[in-house]
Amino acid sequence: MGLFKRVNLAFSRRVHWRLPIALTEPLFPEYERLIWQYTSGLENGVIVDVGAGYLLPDSLKCERSPDVTLIGMDILPSSLEKNTDIDAAVIADACKPWPFEDNAIDVVFSRSVMEHLYDNDTFVSEMHRTLKPGGICVHVLPGKHAPFSLLNRLLPNEVTKKLVEWAFPERKGELGFLAYYHHCSYPALKRLFEAKGFSIEYKRLRYYQSAYYVAFFPIYFLSALYDWAIWKTGIERLASQILIVATKPGQ
């Protein structure tokens, strides 16, 4: 790592550790905990990780009942081939009719996927059709009004990819997928899920997105000030990350 980057990272970390934990705390651990909560008690049934890629949530990498089928669904066969923890791989576009019967699935979840879907109307409709009554879904995704999301839409995808690969070489291939952010703010998602027949069970919003800029301290510092101010105002549509749990009523 070059000296320039090391110095910037060191300054950014000093600011990071001084920020309130309630602002910086990531949502992924809670996402993992929720997945565990909704799947660990299942004795039989079907669980679908949409946009599974090659990584399953850690909370699912444990022994489960032999009558539970864990399906990874993704548009990219190359990612699913590397996903060794799933019971079955389904190659499908989540924005087109899903290859499952009505009322067939117990739990659907997705991590960092909904922002990449070009039609979240169809995605949520299909999830509602295929979930059993009483079925549950859990999603975590970035908010469309966060500065990094605006930047992501503004810059050509190849430039974004290069920038994130420079800042986070260890995450090469994981970041930089084309993103649409269709309905990706909490108020828009709530309207969408409720219009399709879901009840929102739980939500948590995060306002800290400065971690994207740690490799360039001046931007990181300004961004951290912005995140702190937006967090204090609590404007839901400006949240930079959303965790949402919804149920299909009927049980």
Ligand SMILES: C[S@@+](CC[C@H](N)C(=O)[O-])C[C@H]1O[C@@H](n2cnc3c(N)ncnc32)[C@H](O)[C@@H]1O
């Ligand atoms: C950022 S990756 C997240 C992968 C995984 N969920 C994780 O947390 O590591 C986004 C995934 O969504 C998949 N994806 C993008 N558009 C899709 C679509 N229309 N239908 C299904 N999967 C899609 C991509 O192939 C990719 O695997």
